[in-house]
Amino acid sequence: MFEDFFVRALVGGVLIAIVAAPFGVFVVWRRLAYFGDTLAHSALLGVALGYLLHINLTLGVILVCLLVACLLHFFQRQKTLAGDTVLGILSHSSLSLGLVVLAFFETVRIDLMGYLFGDILAIGMTDLFWIAGGGVMSLAMLASIWRPLLLISLNEDLARVEGVRVDAVKLTFVCLLAVLVAVMMKVVGLVLVTSLFIIPAATARKFARTPEAMAALAALVGVVAVVAGLAGSYRWDTPAGPSIVLAAAVMFVAAFLLPERGSG
């Protein structure tokens, strides 16, 4: 009864929701929501770069996101300006730069709305491979730094004294985040990418007693949001990306109103 494009969208969306969840909890714990936003906004520059160099657009986006992630990582170690000020400047100037550069390609017709708000219904088999490959790799890498990253999220000094290579672990994490943002852009677009990290994680917080439970629960919320969002989009012909985000937001509000389970 469903067309192929809808099945591909469903598979891609569900995969992304699962992969994004364990990253999302760290984004919430480490207060990196704005950081993720900045990464996502710089992605448009990657699209431009892709056109310019005639390389795969996803690859272009990954490259630019990685570059921005490294820049931010080293920028944030200077403490002269508040972190959110630096992010605010970088976030919006990179988005503007991306838009301006793209405007120069008069010969190329770009689906700007698709990049800004996602085009999940246009996910092709190549995209699915990117999502699956990038997702498995990112998850494996995240698993390998899970324990030190948890400790860093609780107290960086403690981690350092205990011999954790804090900077290497943090850099690895933001690079993984960059790859993921680039891949996820396809689904909800660069404006909404961060919401797919933080809304499921925030929804899960109240019901989880362990870090891993929170990640698993966030994955579940994300999957339900993707399925519900896509179903809604199919049924009422609403834009798919925003529908997914809205579905997640509804679950967040519902969780907020629900009584807490147990204590703590």
Next chain:
Amino acid sequence: MSHYAMDSPRMTAVDEKKILLSASGISVAYQQRNVLHQVDLQVESGEVVTVIGPNGAGKTTLVRVALGLLKPTSGTVHLESGLRVGYLPQRFAAEQTLPIDVARFLGLTGVRDERRLQRTLEEVGAGRIYRSSLQALSGGELQRVLLARALLRDPELLVLDEPAQGVDLHGQIEFFSLLERLRTERGCSVLMVSHDLHLVMAATDRVICLNNHVCCKGTPEAVTRNPAFIELFGEEAAATLALYAHDRRHRH
């Protein structure tokens, strides 16, 4: 008051002293302001060194430099290689959004043996909060959990930054007597920062009085008689402490 002072095997317990931590000529400047100026610090095996000084004296900065958390503007720090350090930071606020219980937090040291985790928590008198959420702990409980965590690393050197902060007097006395007991049992060295001298005096071998530079140093008895110390802390406080130190020597 002196029930938590201990008889002094600490001088005889260790025959061969080695230097665990040595920092010399440490200076730290933040935007032209000298927080630390030419500070020397040494900790030998088995001894308790307490850094005291008023707020803003650079105590925490010194500890952070000693631990390698902060690069000094000038000076050198030498930690014995492979030294196991247990550290209690001055502030520890568990991230509210990160659900984690005490057991798991202790497990983040890499110690997997649940029974050892539980036993260590009992050793610091906090066995019953093993399954409590980290965010639900009181200041005193958190302090014990952090101490247990430091102990799980089987430390040769314990570094405590204002360990009694935010705990009431009774809790402080309890904490320092616990610390004293652990030190005798485990024989580790302690580097401690405090602004309250009364409590740490009895359990200290050497005091370093810091006010951006080292004002004076020596045994608690000697330091309380030092003019630089009296000037920094006031006649009255110094007199009380001198009396206290005297009292400690005469305990049997």
